[in-house]
Each structure stands twice: as C-alpha cells, then as structure tokens.
Amino acid sequence: MSEQQPESFIRSSARIYLRLLGYVKTYWVAFAISILGFTIFASSQPAMAWMLKYFVDGLTEGSDALFFGIPLLWGFPLFIIAVAFYQGVGSYLGNYFLAKVSLSVVHDLRTNLFNNLLTLPNRYLDNHNSGHLVSRITFNTTMVTGAATDAIKVVFREGMTVIFLFGYLLWMNWKLTLVLMAILPVIGLMVTSASKKFRKQSKKIQTAMGDVTHVSSETITGYRVVRSFGGEEYERERFNTASEANRDRGLKMTRTGAVFTPSLQLVTYSAMAVVMFLVLFLRGDATAGDLVSYITAAGLLPKPIRQLSEVSANIQKGIAAAENIFEQLDEEPEVDHGTVERERVEGRVEVRNLSFSYPGTDKQVLEDINFTVEPGQMVALVGRSGSGKSTLASLIPRFYHHAAGKILIDGVDVEDYRLRNLRKHIALVTQHVTLFNDSIARNIAYGDLADAPREAIEAAAEAAYASEFIGKLPKGLDTLVGENGVLLSGGQRQRLAIARALLKDAPILILDEATSALDTESERHIQAALDRVMQGRTTLVIAHRLSTIEKADVIMVMDQGRIVEQGSHAELLARNGYYARLHSMQFQDETTSA
Numbered sequence: 183m184s185e186q187q188p189e190s191f192i193r194s195s196a197r198i199y200l201r202l203l204g205y206v207k208t209y210w211v212a213f214a215i216s217i218l219g220f221t222i223f224a225s226s227q228p229a230m231a232w233m234l235k236y237f238v239d240g241l242t243e244g245s246d247a248l249f250f251g252i253p254l255l256w257g258f259p260l261f262i263i264a265v266a267f268y269q270g271v272g273s274y275l276g277n278y279f280l281a282k283v284s285l286s287v288v289h290d291l292r293t294n295l296f297n298n299l300l301t302l303p304n305r306y307l308d309n310h311n312s313g314h315l316v317s318r319i320t321f322n323t324t325m326v327t328g329a330a331t332d333a334i335k336v337v338f339r340e341g342m343t344v345i346f347l348f349g350y351l352l353w354m355n356w357k358l359t360l361v362l363m364a365i366l367p368v369i370g371l372m373v374t375s376a377s378k379k380f381r382k383q384s385k386k387i388q389t390a391m392g393d394v395t396h397v398s399s400e401t402i403t404g405y406r407v408v409r410s411f412g413g414e415e416y417e418r419e420r421f422n423t424a425s426e427a428n429r430d431r432g433l434k435m436t437r438t439g440a441v442f443t444p445s446l447q448l449v450t451y452s453a454m455a456v457v458m459f460l461v462l463f464l465r466g467d468a469t470a471g472d473l474v475s476y477i478t479a480a481g482l483l484p485k486p487i488r489q490l491s492e493v494s495a496n497i498q499k500g501i502a503a504a505e506n507i508f509e510q511l512d513e514e515p516e517v518d519h520g521t522v523e524r525e526r527v528e529g530r531v532e533v534r535n536l537s538f539s540y541p542g543t544d545k546q547v548l549e550d551i552n553f554t555v556e557p558g559q560m561v562a563l564v565g566r567s568g569s570g571k572s573t574l575a576s577l578i579p580r581f582y583h584h585a586a587g588k589i590l591i592d593g594v595d596v597e598d599y600r601l602r603n604l605r606k607h608i609a610l611v612t613q614h615v616t617l618f619n620d621s622i623a624r625n626i627a628y629g630d631l632a633d634a635p636r637e638a639i640e641a642a643a644e645a646a647y648a649s650e651f652i653g654k655l656p657k658g659l660d661t662l663v664g665e666n667g668v669l670l671s672g673g674q675r676q677r678l679a680i681a682r683a684l685l686k687d688a689p690i691l692i693l694d695e696a697t698s699a700l701d702t703e704s705e706r707h708i709q710a711a712l713d714r715v716m717q718g719r720t721t722l723v724i725a726h727r728l729s730t731i732e733k734a735d736v737i738m739v740m741d742q743g744r745i746v747e748q749g750s751h752a753e754l755l756a757r758n759g760y761y762a763r764l765h766s767m768q769f770q771d772e773t774t775s776a
C-alpha cells in the first residue's frame with residue numbers, strides 16, 4: 183500500500199471501503215430503506231427555497247394569489263407543515279435503518295474478529311501483544327461504526343442534499359450554477375489531501391490506544407509484582423506516556439480538521455461571492471422572487487458541503503480501523519489439511535528425526551529427536567530448564583508446525599489427523615495453569631467436557647486429590663475461582679488442572695510440571711491417583727523433581743534440544759552419566775533441606 187500517489191491512496195481507500203460494504207450486503211433491505219429515507223429527506227431541501235419564490239412574488243402580487251389552487255394565505259402554511267412531515271418521515275427511515283445496518287456490521291466484524299482469533303495459530307498469539315488484540319476488538323470496531331453509521335449517514339443525507347440543491351440551481355439558472363460548480367474539483371483536491379493526513383494520524387491513534395490497553399492490563403494482572411518490586415513509578419510513567427501519545431495524536435488530528443474546515447468554507451464562500459456579484463451585475467429579466475429563491479438555495483449549500491468534508495475524517499478513521507481489522511482476518515488460520523478421524527486411538531506415540539525451531543527464529547530448539555512410546559507406557563522427560571521439554575510436548579497436539587521429522591500417533595502422522603480430532607485424544611496439563619473466571623465445576627468440565635455429569639466431575643476432583651479443599655470452600659464445586667483462579671493457591675490450581683485432564687479421559691496424557699506446586703504429601707497422593715489413571719493410557723510426564731518419575735517405563739534426559747540419555751531409572755543410574763549426576767544433586771538437596 184503506497185501513500186505517495188493520490189490514485190493509489192484513493193484506490194486503497196476504495197478497496198477497503200468496498201470490502202467493508204461487502205458486510206452491508208446481508209442487510210441490503212434495511213440499507214435500501216435507509217437510502218430511500220435520506221433521499222426523501224434531501225429532496226425536501228430545495229422545497230423551502232422554491233416556496234420563497236412564491237412568497238416573494240406573492241408579496242408583490244397580493245395575498246389572493248393562488249398556490250396549488252388554494253389561496254396563498256392558507257396554502258403556504260399548510261405546505262410548510264406538509265414539508266416538515268415529509269422530511270420527518272424521511273429522517274426517521276434514514277436514521278433508524280442505517281443504524282440497524284451499521285450496528286449489525288460492527289457486530290459481525292467484532293464476532294468475525296473474535297472467532298478468527300480462536301483459529302489463529304499459536305505463533306500469531308505468541309507474537310502479538312494481547313493489549314493490541316483486545317483494543318482491536320473493542321476500540322477499532324467502534325471506529326468502524328464511525329465510518330459505517332455517521333459517515334454513511336452524512337454522505338447520503340448531505341450528499342443527496344447537495345445533489346438536489348445543485349439540481350434545483352441548474353434548473354433555475356444553469357449558467358450561474360456552472361460557475362458555482364467550478365469549486366467542486368478544488369474541494370475534491372482539498373478533501374483528498376486532508377484524508378491522507380487523517381488516515382495516517384488515525385493509525386497512530388489506534389496504536390496508542392493499543393498501548394494504553396496493553397499497559398493497563400499488564401499492570402492490573404501483574405499488580406502483585408508491581409507492588410512488591412515498587413514498580414508503581416515505572417508503570418505510572420509508562421501509562422502516562424501511552425496516554426499522552428494518544429492525547430497528542432488525537433489533538434493533531436483535530437488540528438488537521440480545524441484547519442481544513444475553515445479553509446474549505448473560505449473556498450465555498452468565495453464561489454458564492456462570485457455568484458452574488460454575477461447575480462447583481464447581470465440581473466437580466468429574473469423576478470425578485472427568482473433571485474431570492476436562487477440565492478437562498480445557493481446559501482443552503484455551504485452547510486452540507488462542510489459536513490461532507492468533515493466526514494472524511496470519520497471515514498478515514500473507519501478505513502484505518504477496518505484495514506487493521508482486515509489484516510487480522512486475512513491471517514492464515516491454523517493449518518488443518520488432515521483428514522484422519524479416529525473415535526479413540528490406542529496411544530502409540532513415535533517421534534522420528536524431529537527437529538524444530540520456533541517460527542521466525544533460527545535457534546534449533548529440538549534436534550533429531552527419536553523415541554517410541556508404546557500404548558499404556560509412562561515416559562518421563564527430564565533435563566535442564568530451556569532444554570526443550572515443553573516444546574516437544576507442545577508439538578504433539580500440533581500447537582506449532584514442525585518442518586523436519588515426524589510425529590506419529592498409532593502410526594498416523596499428526597499432520598494427517600483432523601486438528602480437532604487429534605486434540606481430542608490428548609489431555610494436557612500445561613506448565614502455566616489457566617483457569618477461567620467461573621465456578622470450579624465449570625473449570626473442570628471445560629469446553630468439550632461441558633456436559634459431563636456431576637458425578638464424573640466429582641470423581642475427577644477426587645482422583646486429582648482436589649475434593650478435600652473443594653469441600654472446605656463455601657459453595658463447594660460451585661465456588662467461583664476469580665480471574666485465572668486468583669482465589670486459589672498454586673497447588674489447588676494445579677489440582678484443578680489435573681482434574682480437568684482426568685475428566686477428559688483421553689488415551690494420551692501429557693503432564694508438564696503438573697505437580698511442581700504440590701507439597702510432598704499431596705504429591706504422593708496424586709502420584710497414587712495418577713498411577714491409577716495412567717493404566718491403559720500413554721503418559722508423558724515432564725518433571726524437575728526426579729522422585730516423581732522413578733517409576734517411568736522410560737526416562738529421557740534432554741539437553742539443548744537433544745535426547746542425551748534414555749532408559750529406566752535403574753539403567754540410567756547404573757550408567758552413571760547425566761541422569762545419575764542430576765539425581766545425586768537432587769538427592770543431596772533433599773537430604774540437606776530435610
């Protein structure tokens with residue numbers, strides 16, 4: 183998109199606006215009614231000027247002159263009321279139905295945007311900050327309302343008014359009117375140049391608004407860190423800068439408009455002045471009524487022209503917002519070319535020559551990984567922080583696309599499964615527990631599990647060793663947990679996440695540091711529960727505390743993206759290598775800290 187040449191600017195505006203209007207198509211009936219309404223409204227505009235001709239001529243001829251066959255004395259007032267009524271009906275139809283269209287379009291855009299967010303790849307969400315994504319949904323869509331409601335309203339209502347007035351003027355005296363029309367190209371040029379500025383400034387305002395949202399949400403969610411590390415001053419500064427940038431950019435935009443409107447008025451009135459001069463100078467054989475009527479109609483022009491030109495700011499705001507919205511809508515959704523669907527897999531997981539680096543980075547996070555897990559086996563991943571354990575786990579449900587190597591579930595490449603079906607077979611407890619601001623029961627029975635019977639939820643909570651603390655809460659399973667579960671302890675949140683995974687009853691269970699926040703006793707209990715639920719399902723456990731994974735069928739030790747050792751606990755200890763070193767270090771820690 184280049185902004186150098188006016189043609190390409192106009193073309194890009196038109197392209198975005200047309201796409202926006204594509205959303206209007208669904209509501210074309212309401213749209214047509216509203217246009218009819220505004221046409222009715224606008225067509226009444228020259229009526230007053232037209233009447234003046236009879237009024238002035240009537241004054242000179244006497245009040246027994248006829249108007250529509252009725253004496254002027256009665257006909258005139260009646261006509262005024264009729265015109266007001268006619269105009270009122272037009273105004274109602276236009277305003278109401280256009281609002282209906284534009285609010286529906288904004289609703290559609292907003293839901294499209296949100297639904298699109300649900301389909302975007304993890305990479306997109308990793309790389310975009312949530313403040314800007316949120317502000318796109320809340321702020322940018324309302325900017326589009328500006329373009330969709332107010333702008334279309336003004337464009338139609340005032341645009342029609344100008345057309346009708348010009349029509350009337352041409353009919354009255356086309357030569358004079360052509361002089362008046364000479365200003366139109368000048369106005370066009372002025373509007374285009376101002377529009378460019380409006381668009382640029384509006385984009386900056388959006389970014390600044392995103393920053394405001396971003397800083398506030400970060401501070402609100404991280405308030406504990408802010409308070410304990412004395413970050414108040416820093417956050418205050420940061421917020422002030424973002425908000426000030428927003429104010430300054432808004433002010434700049436207003437200044438552009440504030441210079442633009444009077445300049446335009448100057449041009450319009452200059453043209454009027456020329457016409458006035460010509461009227462007085464070449465009076466010809468027109469009656470006083472004709473002249474008054476002409477001048478009145480011409481005098482009605484500057485207001486709609488001013489409103490039309492002012493609307494370009496709104497339109498540009500809307501276009502800039504729509505452009506930003508369409509950018510997201512045009513993002514490729516998560517790739518899902520898979521066709522395989524299985525009711526239930528056995529759970530054999532094979533990883534072949536798998537290498538991976540995060541999109542947009544060139545650091546190899548995983549290098550040539552090979553292993554096989556038989557159905558029902560428990561495999562543990564251990565290794566230093568940053569060695570790639572969570573990354574490996576996240577590739578199994580295809581959170582990221584891997585270019586090199588293969589991951590097979592029951593002999594079928596994960597890429598060949600339909601995405602939703604693939605994820606159905608995997609229950610995942612992530613390293614950072616996510617809870618929703620809802621009741622405990624609804625947090626356990628989330629998503630596809632929403633219809634789970636109460637007993638199943640209770641059983642899952644029991645198995646995750648969560649029943650004990652849930653029973654002590656004021657409303658039990660129906661207690662609300664607060665945003666991301668702030669009203670619970672770290673260990674309680676982990677137990678809910680485990681209960682959620684157990685309720686899913688999937689053949690493949692992945693636990694990423696799922697017990698790290700638990701005390702030794704709870705962990706032992708959960709371990710017992712997990713031993714039970716691990717029966718008949720493939721389990722991948724990632725753990726720092728080696729005591730939790732001693733029973734694993736296979737322990738894989740990772741270092742810098744490679745599997746450096748692999749075997750059972752006893753085998754690895756006997757080998758006296760990497761694992762044995764890790765183990766003795768932890769063992770020492772535990773004995774000294776105990």
Ligand code: ATP
Nearest residue numbers: 308540543547566567568569570571572573574613
């Ligand atoms: P820990 O034990 O601390 O949880 P880990 O073994 O799970 O560590 P990973 O989370 O897999 O480690 O990270 C491996 C590497 O990948 C790290 O160097 C990290 O910087 C990088 N990394 C992790 N997530 C992303 C991401 N979304 N985008 C880019 N790089 C990432």
Ligand code: MG
Nearest residue numbers: 571572573613
């Ligand atoms: Mg991790």
